[in-house]
Amino acid sequence: MAHTAENTANPIRVALLGAGTVGSATARLIVEQNEELAQRIGRPLELVGVACLDPDEVNVPWIDKSLLTTDTADLCTKADIVIELIGGTTAARTFVMKAIESGASVVTANKALIAKYGPEIYAAAEAKGVDFYFEAAVAGAIPIVRPLRESMVGDKITSIMGIVNGTTNYILDEMTTKGLDFDVALKDAQAKGYAEADPTGDIEGEDAANKAAIMASLAFHTDVRIDDVNVEGITKITADDIAAATAENKVIKLLAVCENTEAGISARVYPALIPNEHPLASVRGSFNAVFVKAEAADDLMFYGRGAGGDPTASAVVGDVVTEARHITHGCTGPVIPMYADLPKAPLNASRSAFAVRFVIHDKPGTLAAIAEEFAKRGLSINGVNQDLKPTLHEPGYSGELQQLRLVTHLCDEVTLREAVDAVTELDFVSGEATILRVMD
């Protein structure tokens, strides 16, 4: 059921769903570079329609007003390639499936859609003999999906560690370089357009988790969905945590980590302490980077802009051109086989060192009591650091507050969290603890 080759001058019909920042930038590349793209493909691209919510709000000179439509479902059936840039998982899924049923190949930047419904969409596309491309869904302009799907497919990937959310990396970087507290850095990021008005999806780690699910699926040939990803965000990290990291020549980064362990596939998002020498430590501002380890290739890193209209559009149009070449040559691209079907590793399967910070009322015996909670769970402590924090206050408590930081030896996270929860219940402990993974 592959496309039929048509090596003619007939244009390839492209439908664009969504005319927001990325949609508009995508339309610009397709329209303004049309001649150049035609030479790369062998046939011209024709933008046959742009679906949007309100045509009156789309005012860019490169989108012809006559192309605008609110009938998205209808537009899906009238193209060779449908570009889905609506976002969300409900309408987007309906339209993507409709496009595939109509025999169109689909290009999308929608990470949430793939992390939730990817394997069903891959199967539908394969059954229909069309392609489904989504380079822009992970780390924006950085080619990471194609390298995982194709370049590294002769190798055995062991782990992926990525800084795949520009908003949180920008916030953590501002906290590090300017000593800002989380709330201040977040407001600054919102003012500069690096964070949305509702930043929850970014700062709680869900956006990164979507990308972790996608990368784990591709790397390990196993169906990994958003619900399989264990997620921690960065909202509990304080300026003090950052300062403590800096003092140890480390930085705090929010990582998406995918591992093929003996206990199965692990896909996680968590903040971690990284040594300054690690290549990921120098990823600044809103940049993204993905670090991949494979048996034969060894270490690889991919770095670039993970978001923004133009960078995302670059990846989208790269997929459109690849797909247009396939249509011109009458073939389809690689399918995404989920043959391995590896088990999901339980949370306690992987071991790590952890850095934990408690805020406590300053009195004798606190360290002994905390150490006892760790010891009775078999957790061994590598180092402890206490400092008075006259800047911290607790309602109804007139004494001084102290910060206690401890670093564990390698342990499993389930037991670690039990110990932290038990300590948090102690009467001299105030507020919530911060837990950071310590990378070697």
Place this chain on the structure above:
Amino acid sequence: MAHTAENTANPIRVALLGAGTVGSATARLIVEQNEELAQRIGRPLELVGVACLDPDEVNVPWIDKSLLTTDTADLCTKADIVIELIGGTTAARTFVMKAIESGASVVTANKALIAKYGPEIYAAAEAKGVDFYFEAAVAGAIPIVRPLRESMVGDKITSIMGIVNGTTNYILDEMTTKGLDFDVALKDAQAKGYAEADPTGDIEGEDAANKAAIMASLAFHTDVRIDDVNVEGITKITADDIAAATAENKVIKLLAVCENTEAGISARVYPALIPNEHPLASVRGSFNAVFVKAEAADDLMFYGRGAGGDPTASAVVGDVVTEARHITHGCTGPVIPMYADLPKAPLNASRSAFAVRFVIHDKPGTLAAIAEEFAKRGLSINGVNQDLKPTLHEPGYSGELQQLRLVTHLCDEVTLREAVDAVTELDFVSGEATILRVMD
């Protein structure tokens, strides 16, 4: 003339030409991961023969002795995919063309072959309806060919700067971190296997130039060959040059630089002074990295192992799997259109600041005489630095030698070299000058 789809259990026949380090590592991945690869492809791979010069010298457990042959030409006609890992440009070309004529797709790691005959091979493969893949030819395991051919094909690449030769990067890194002189660092690299017994192709920049030609062709859709690349190596760089760079918070790196300028395509290899903050500055040891700028994607960087048996084999087998999937699905991959046919920029078209180091006899008036040679050619000097070098000696000269370093404002290289040549002719100047480009 595309392959005919055969969705059967028939194995895809793979012939391996060459059983050296990379050939042997490639065979291992194909044999040891055979079952895994079959699931990724949908059909098994069968290694049908390994061509070598002397079967008695191939002794690895994963290559069945019965597969070894010295009849390379014959083997080329008996496979669906021919992997060329012989190296060189004469026999390799003959066998690659023979394989294509026989209807086989070809995978190679041979940068010299592509930099010399690439476009003829692309055309032959396209005419025959087979594929020609060469991810391993540039920067080993790092996916850079596929991103240039496919991921970034919707964008407009403006420049590429790569550290694409591990031998020279290792030598420069050892000189930087250990204060070694070039000859000592080279011997050390040879002892550790990072440099060959005859290191000329690496240290004079030719290996990097091959990769520059390939990257420029792919990025700018223009036929760029090894003869179009202007090349300088690193043999003139001294421990003093490195120390002077370090004092300015810079490092010296050998770069392959491809640019799309107003005057045309420029492909160059030269040593350059890079600020420590630049992502390429932290590429250590024998690692490679390629930094790409594109209009929409902005900055991207790809980092990893640029050489070695296993990393190179990882890229080779990635191409083999991609090609095997095409054969299974009865199609071919993207052709490489050279439609743009942009002119080659003359050497004096691009402007740069340069750092030049002369060794001079210590006497009054030397700086005035040197400055005069620069001034009369319209070259403006940004800064000068002189220091006595009691460690330097010149046969037949009993006075003290001095080192004079100057940095120019932006100028063209042709005029710069004229001035440097004129200064070198002055009677108080000793030996050859070092010329380094200064990157912002």
